[in-house]
Amino acid sequence: MNKISRREFLKLASITSGALLALGNETKTGAITNTIDNGIPSIVIIVFDALTSMNMSLYGYPRDTTPNLERFAQHATVYHAHYAGGSFTTPGTASLLTGTYPWTHRAINLFGLIERKLARNNIFNALGEQFERLAFSQNILPNYFLEQFPEDLEVILDPASFSIDNYLYGSLFHNDRINSYRAQDFLALEEPTVLSRSLLFGPFVNYLMEQKRATVNKDIYPLGMPQVKNGAFLFTLADLMNGIGNTLKKASEPYMHYYHIMAPHEPYRPESRFYQRYEADEFVPIKKPRAKIDTGYKQVRLDANRNIYDAFIANADHELGALLDTMEKNKVFDNSYVIITSDHGEMFERGVEGHLNSHLYEPGIRIPLLISAPGQITRKDIYTPTNNVDILPTLTSIIHGNTPSWCEGKVLPGLGGVDDLERSVFTVEAKSNSTFHPLTKGTFAIRKGNHKLIYYTGYDIDDFFELYDVENDSEELNDLYPSNPSMAKLMKEELLDTILSQNTRFMETRE
Amino acid sequence: MQKIIHLVKNKIPTWEKIIPVYAVITFVIYGWTLYWFLHDLTAWLNYLKPIEIINQYTYVLMVNLLESLFILLVVLVLCIILPRDWLFTEFVYRGTAISLFIVIYLIALIVRRSQIMVFSINMVRWFPIILLLALLLVVLTGRLTFIKRTIEEIADRATIFLYLNIPFSILAIIAIALRALK
Numbered sequence: 001m002n003k004i005s006r007r008e009f010l011k012l013a014s015i016t017s018g019a020l021l022a023l024g025n026e027t028k029t030g031a032i033t034n035t036i037d038n039g040i041p042s043i044v045i046i047v048f049d050a051l052t053s054m055n056m057s058l059y060g061y062p063r064d065t066t067p068n069l070e071r072f073a074q075h076a077t078v079y080h081a082h083y084a085g086g087s088f089t090t091p092g093t094a095s096l097l098t099g100t101y102p103w104t105h106r107a108i109n110l111f112g113l114i115e116r117k118l119a120r121n122n123i124f125n126a127l128g129e130q131f132e133r134l135a136f137s138q139n140i141l142p143n144y145f146l147e148q149f150p151e152d153l154e155v156i157l158d159p160a161s162f163s164i165d166n167y168l169y170g171s172l173f174h175n176d177r178i179n180s181y182r183a184q185d186f187l188a189l190e191e192p193t194v195l196s197r198s199l200l201f202g203p204f205v206n207y208l209m210e211q212k213r214a215t216v217n218k219d220i221y222p223l224g225m226p227q228v229k230n231g232a233f234l235f236t237l238a239d240l241m242n243g244i245g246n247t248l249k250k251a252s253e254p255y256m257h258y259y260h261i262m263a264p265h266e267p268y269r270p271e272s273r274f275y276q277r278y279e280a281d282e283f284v285p286i287k288k289p290r291a292k293i294d295t296g297y298k299q300v301r302l303d304a305n306r307n308i309y310d311a312f313i314a315n316a317d318h319e320l321g322a323l324l325d326t327m328e329k330n331k332v333f334d335n336s337y338v339i340i341t342s343d344h345g346e347m348f349e350r351g352v353e354g355h356l357n358s359h360l361y362e363p364g365i366r367i368p369l370l371i372s373a374p375g376q377i378t379r380k381d382i383y384t385p386t387n388n389v390d391i392l393p394t395l396t397s398i399i400h401g402n403t404p405s406w407c408e409g410k411v412l413p414g415l416g417g418v419d420d421l422e423r424s425v426f427t428v429e430a431k432s433n434s435t436f437h438p439l440t441k442g443t444f445a446i447r448k449g450n451h452k453l454i455y456y457t458g459y460d461i462d463d464f465f466e467l468y469d470v471e472n473d474s475e476e477l478n479d480l481y482p483s484n485p486s487m488a489k490l491m492k493e494e495l496l497d498t499i500l501s502q503n504t505r506f507m508e509t510r511e
Numbered sequence: 512m513q514k515i516i517h518l519v520k521n522k523i524p525t526w527e528k529i530i531p532v533y534a535v536i537t538f539v540i541y542g543w544t545l546y547w548f549l550h551d552l553t554a555w556l557n558y559l560k561p562i563e564i565i566n567q568y569t570y571v572l573m574v575n576l577l578e579s580l581f582i583l584l585v586v587l588v589l590c591i592i593l594p595r596d597w598l599f600t601e602f603v604y605r606g607t608a609i610s611l612f613i614v615i616y617l618i619a620l621i622v623r624r625s626q627i628m629v630f631s632i633n634m635v636r637w638f639p640i641i642l643l644l645a646l647l648l649v650v651l652t653g654r655l656t657f658i659k660r661t662i663e664e665i666a667d668r669a670t671i672f673l674y675l676n677i678p679f680s681i682l683a684i685i686a687i688a689l690r691a692l693k
Contacts, residue, residue: 183570
């Protein structure tokens with residue numbers, strides 16, 4: 001690279017990308033005019049929000065929900081025991097972007113932020129200015145993180161990019177969107193039984209959205225058009241994938257692009273050709289005992305919503321197929337690492353629905369991870385437990401030959417890391433805690449080898465543990481905690497020691 | 512054109528009369544949002560620093576200002592287009608009463624929406640008629656001295672909140688402009 005850094009070069013030149021301008025929602029300027037070919041691979045990360053591997057045919061689900069991901073898997077490394085860092089978007093995405101667990105990055109609450117002084121410990125900064133770094137998230141929550149480190153990104157696409165309409169007025173305040181988005185979230189909140197926090201603005205925005213939703217063709221979208229739950233816009237999956245494809249087409253190598261897609265997050269809005277695909281099929285979910293806490297949904301409702309969720313996955317996978325075709329045509333797979341994953345899963349069992357609950361069962365935290373290396377033509381399968389905190393150190397290891405010291409993840413096996421069956425990976429659910437205090441209430445999971453231990457603490461009942469052999473009992477039907485005391489003790493000690501040391505370290509750091 | 516301007520000017524109340532009416536509007540608009548802000552504050556304190564909460568609230572203040580000005584504009588437009596005797600006369604009482612009606616109607620709309628998850632189309636469509644009926648009621652009840660005095664007293668006392676809400680909102684707009692421009 002010449003004396004002028006890539007960042008300065010990008011800032012001096014003007015944007016000519018027709019696709020970005022047509023989308024009309026780019027918020028930072030950069031120059032993407034020349035291809036730089038210096039042997040550095042490009043990186044594309046695609047995150048499907050709320051996609052659980054337990055509902056993917058790629059991972060053995062009986063419904064044919066992900067044929068295109070299976071196609072992609074033919075030239076990718078597929079991780080079969082991959083876990084989210086958290087059980088919902090905020091901690092899950094923060095873990096991916098920072099390579100740290102929630103007890104470190106502290107984005108543990110629904111609308112939480114990464115610990116301010118750690119914000120620069122992120123994947124974009126770690127990979128460096130040599131990349132054209134672009135991030136896009138339809139889900140507003142990750143946008144809060146992206147706005148925490150704008151200096152590490154050349155482009156942050158507006159969340160309503162690729163969408164039908166845009167009532168995200170917070171986007172008007174380009175340099176202060178972290179506050180304007182929050183304000184709009186507060187004022188125009190749209191939740192059942194919750195009163196609007198403003199008397200005019202919020203109802204006005206919601207009214208516009210309602211009118212827009214009323215114009216949607218019910219023949220194509222029987223349940224309505226896909227919509228971002230906490231953002232004011234509608235979109236089609238086809239437009240979304242087209243938009244991503246066009247953005248990649250215009251990118252200048254080497255680039256590092258992060259795309260966080262709302263599907264298959266609720267509201268589940270599959271097109272009519274997918275909608276009732278699974279209504280009358282032969283698949284019957286296994287009946288499981290009700291969870292001890294945080295339940296309330298009848299199995300009939302859970303089964304019905306699971307059907308629609310599966311249809312939405314199939315819809316998203318179908319449109320992903322078109323994007324994969326575009327990427328193949330543009331030779332993206334020849335010179336890029338393409339990573340497809342999720343931020344967390346989704347549950348329809350034990351009386352529990354969705355992901356904003358207190359549980360860390362497999363459907364809620366076991367997520368897909370597929371990585372296609374440049375020029376890869378054969379499939380590889382990895383069964384060692386891994387976590388989204390591993391993505392950052394893997395990429396820095398590939399690009400720079402080292403991993404950041406602050407990172408809690410490890411290099412992924414199959415991409416330079418070792419198959420370590422004794423390694424422990426964690427998932428944390430702690431949204432009821434203050435980010436400024438030690439974690440005392442929540443659910444913690446440790447996966448080690450074939451086993452997973454779940455620890456519930458601070459709830460209205462006595463603390464308790466559950467232990468499962470998730471490799472041989474992936475449906476978690478047999479709680480081994482009482483019957484396998486040695487494994488239970490081993491994992492319990494490690495988990496409790498880890499939580500204690502993280503809480504202690506947190507207090508020391510704050511002092 | 513001059514004639515129209517003169518006509519309009521003659522039907523806009525003086526500042527002394529507009530201020531108490533606007534004060535009541537801001538009291539309800541700001542008060543409603545402030546109530547919910549305090550309701551959500553304990554949750555925010557779990558993950559936001561006080562300065563971050565304040566920064567977010569500057570946008571809320573700006574929106575509240577725009578909302579209150581919009582409702583005032585509606586009342587003033589009514590004042591201009593309706594016969595003088597309807598609203599212009601006894602503007603403090605009638606303007607305050609009709610403003611209260613508008614904001615209470617908005618609250619009812621919101622409450623209804625929270626129950627059925629869509630805006631009641633009838634409540635939206637019928638609003639202009641209901642507003643005129645409300646105005647008629649206001650005119651009639653104005654003959655009851657007790658009601659008239661009470662409303663005027665409320666408007667007068669609400670003025671103190673105006674001297675808090677508006678300066679804070681202006682400061683908020685300045686803060687937003689500075690952050691947006693940096």
